[in-house]
Amino acid sequence: MRSTEEMAPEHVEARLAGRLAELRVERGWSLEELARRTGISRSTLSRLERAEISPTATLLNRLCAAYERTMSRLLAEVESEPPQLVRADQQAVWRDGASGFTRRSVSPPHPGLRGEIVEGVLRPGADISYDGPPVPGLEQHIWVLEGVLEVTAGGVYRVSAGDCLRFRLWDRSRFHNPGPDPVRYALVVVLP
Structure with missing residues (x-):
């Protein structure tokens, strides 16, 4: 069972930001390359990966498309097994x-x-x-x-x-x- 702290929204947001950065690095993409593939500005991508801002549903969908994942799968990857x-x-x-x-x-x-x-x-x-x-x-x-x-x-x-x-x-x-x-x-x- 997960603790209340682990389920807190800010922890999910931080894990999501980390996972987005991991996916980009796994593909060997720079922020510029990801920006080109998604149409999201480099500065917004950088702020997303540092958990300075939360992604909107539209931005998250563009990132999911670039990483060939459903939104549910991406969100599940930031959760434990x-x-x-x-x-x-x-x-x-x-x-x-x-x-x-x-x-x-x-x-x-x-x-x-x-x-x-x-x-x-x-x-x-x-x-x-x-x-x-x-x-x-x-x-x-x-x-x-x-x-x-x-x-x-x-x-x-x-x-x-x-x-x-x-x-x-x-x-x-x-x-x-x-x-x-x-x-x-x-x-x-x-x-x-």
């Missing part, structure tokens, strides 16, 4: 205050398994766009539990509570909460 049973109070939660997105890793990725479950919550009016999938052909199933979610992925879909949208992600995507209430959804991600 995931247990088979993930108690609710031990599920990693990441917040992007700027975009109004909260992400809970309900069933984190695990070596040898291709699927994972994520809970997403978007505040009213939240609008998040991704330039492309972290892994082309990523299979996603979005089951809206509360509220309404507008998803753009090979078309534009309005997904209401109880509805499930499923697709393979090849290009840009967008998640928008038209409001007036928060939207909560389960996202099942399956690697190709």
Whole structure:
């Protein structure tokens, strides 16, 4: 069981920053090279790797694409070895205050398994766009539990509570909460 200190957001942020720096170094990329590959400025990348700023969902998605990882996989890499049973109070939660997105890793990725479950919550009016999938052909199933979610992925879909949208992600995507209430959804991600 992890201590409260280990689960503190600042510790997750520091481990995430360290992992991002490790991934860049493992590939032999300079900050300039990573900036070229992601479209993120060198100074922003440097500040991210030093944990001076927290990445937004959009920036994290660009980095995941460059490193060919899902966001869940990257976040799981900053956690200790995931247990088979993930108690609710031990599920990693990441917040992007700027975009109004909260992400809970309900069933984190695990070596040898291709699927994972994520809970997403978007505040009213939240609008998040991704330039492309972290892994082309990523299979996603979005089951809206509360509220309404507008998803753009090979078309534009309005997904209401109880509805499930499923697709393979090849290009840009967008998640928008038209409001007036928060939207909560389960996202099942399956690697190709």
